[in-house]
Amino acid sequence: MKILVIGATGTIGSAVYNTLKEQYNEVYGAHRNSVSYPIDITHKSSIEGLFKNLPKLDAVINTAGTAVWKSFSELSEQDYYTGIHSKLMGQINLVHIAQEYLNDNASITLTTGILAEHYEPNTTALSFINGAIHSFINTASNELKRGIRLNAVAPGAIAGDFPNNQKFAGHFPVTIQDVVACYKQLLINKSTGTIYKKY
Ligand SMILES: NC(=O)c1ccc[n+]([C@@H]2O[C@H](COP(=O)([O-])OP(=O)(O)OC[C@H]3O[C@@H](n4cnc5c(N)ncnc54)[C@H](OP(=O)(O)O)[C@@H]3O)[C@@H](O)[C@H]2O)c1
Incomplete structure (x- = not known):
């Protein structure tokens, strides 16, 4: 299987990349x-x-x-657009472009997060992006051609990035191993339109 991991030097991306590298011959780490x-x-x-x-x-x-x-009171319109241009439209444009280059029955997995549905202070301009991506996946996954699948992993705070004994958005952190397992699962199963929540 030929796999591209984007964000391959990040907290989540590096763990996904290094794990998949051990299992598959052709894994490309981009960032x-x-x-x-x-x-x-x-x-x-x-x-x-x-x-x-x-x-x-x-x-x-x-x-x-x-x-x-x-915080909500500090947010400017431009602050919202930062997330729209990067995490939201970056991932949406990626789906539009990737579908043209992927093999039949290929898999596209995006990343959202717990903030789509749980409150944490100072995250208004991030949480609405996660929610929008979930709605995008619910719809776009039905219209992708050639059997191409579209899913997302929605992790809680990653242990190591956040203190283990401290709740984030009402939940304790999750291990990076458990989050990587979600990406691996979406790679090999046949699901589409799934938001794989890990928190
Ligand atoms: N960490 C968590 O606890 C956590 C929990 C839930 C959800 N999430 C979500 O998971 C995603 C990844 O988080 P993370 O903590 O792993 O991030 P991170 O450690 O900050 O790493 C980000 C990675 O993405 C790359 N990157 C950043 N902007 C990019 C762009 N415009 N184009 C291409 N590559 C870009 C970086 O590469 P360069 O270094 O080359 O810029 C780096 O490889 C985010 O959407 C975050 O909201 C994270």
């Missing part, structure tokens, strides 16, 4: 500052550029994308 496989998901031309330089793939896993963390 913004990569020398071998650079990609900036906020630019469609950059997404296209990477796909043009890779063989046809069986799976794309995206763990890249940011949004602004601020």
Whole structure:
């Protein structure tokens, strides 16, 4: 299986990339500052550029994308657009472009998070992005052609990034191993339109 992992140096992406590398022969680790496989998901031309330089793939896993963390009263309109351009439209554009380059029955997995449905202070400009991606997946997964599947992993706070004994959005952190297992599961099962929640 040929797999592209985007965000491959991040907390989640590096764990996904390193785990899949052990199991599959062709796993490409891409991220913004990569020398071998650079990609900036906020630019469609950059997404296209990477796909043009890779063989046809069986799976794309995206763990890249940011949004602004601020209290509601501090948020400007521009702060919302930061997340819209990066984590939201970055992932949506990725799906539009990836489908043109993937093999039949390929798998696309996006990343959202617990904030789609649980409150944590200072996360308004991130939580609505996660919710929007869930709605996007609910619909777009029905219309992708050639058997291409579209799912997301929605992790809670990752232990190590957050203190183990402290709740985030009402839940204790989850282990990175459990989160990686969700990405692996979505890779091999036949599901589409699934939001795999791990919290
Ligand atoms: N960490 C958590 O506890 C947690 C929990 C739930 C959900 N999430 C979600 O999971 C996702 C990943 O989080 P993370 O903590 O693993 O992130 P991270 O550690 O900050 O890593 C981000 C990765 O994405 C790459 N990246 C950032 N912006 C990019 C762009 N515009 N185009 C291409 N690559 C880009 C970075 O590459 P460069 O270094 O080259 O820029 C890096 O490899 C985010 O959507 C986050 O909201 C995280």
